[in-house]
Amino acid sequence: MRRRNRETILEAALDVFSRKGFRGATLDEIATAAGLSKPNLLYYFRSKEAIHTHLLDGILKTWLDPLYAVDPGGDPREEILGYVRGKLAMSRQYPRESRLFANEILQGAPHVAPRLTGELKRLVDEKAAVIRAWGAEGRLPVLDGHHLIISIWALTQHYADFEVQMSAVLGEKDPYPRAEAYLEELFSRMLTGP
Template sequence: MAAKGTRPRTRIQQKNTSAILDAALDVFSANGFRGATVDQIAKAAGLSKPNLLYYFPSKEAMHQTLLAGLLDTWLAPLRALDPEGDPVEEILSYAGRKLEMSREMPRESRLFANEVLQGAPNLEGVLKAHLKPLVDEKAAVIAGWSADGRLAPLHPYHLIFSIWALTQHYADFDVQVRTVLPEIEAGDPFPEASRHIETMFRKMLEPGG
């Protein structure tokens, strides 16, 4: 439903907005914010530049809209880590969800990575206000599991960083992954990646492993 005092968007307006954001995601994920231009996004969306600017007044507006829409999705797998669950299975499930996101949302992963690599000018406040408290909360859960002997001794923050690095690598460095892998795996690296990550983390996480 449209906000009070505003008209609901027409079907063509919804279609154009969706096309613009999809094109912007392509351009930003490939070129980063600084390398992207409104002209590139308009061309990818199949719209004139003036038509695009009717919907979004600047590339900053498109970038911020994409980042805002991505945040909840990006944090959802970590939020789902259940303090009452089996520690090893909860962490493996988190790693699995992150890997699946790299498979299904590679452009979004690269958008996020490009923003962070550029100093997070549009995300710094969000990282401090939303990401850090969530990581602090889940790191405390992991530390508690480890202290109780339900996980091997480990540093909870670096464990989370390791999961990010291993899973997001398959999206952010997709070309490198597919170039280096044997041809039989290069078409779809994710099944073997999933088995490898689960085996590695299970050995690291299990007490006495």
């Protein structure tokens, strides 16, 4: 029962935070969405910030896993294209989480700044060095690894963060199959060089 109530609260909070951001969300709204009283909600989480932080920690772990999985010993092109596919699949599977994270960043990252400058920066630096080494070895064109990773984030997460815009512009309920084909072609050309 305790685990089920925590999961219900987190699911409700994810929905509210992804639509309204941390500042716009209230504990009352989260409790109502969870079908619980506010005192009951506070029994499971001591504050709105505690719920928000718990959600962000889970999102960051989930999102970092595919970047950790980029194998320096693998085929560079396949490793990067696999990362692109993985990030797009995550945007499709976790659009609310993506919007929650985007809202946090737009607010100046008050709850995740240490993770961004710590674990995330270390991981991106490590993988950018791998990309640089692949270029130096002639296995890829010489690319700025940091900006390549950031470009992948921008081009994949945009589909989740701006879902309404994507649906309006493309006139499709599911833009992901075409997006995957396009991004695969785009990055394949970049990774092949001139």
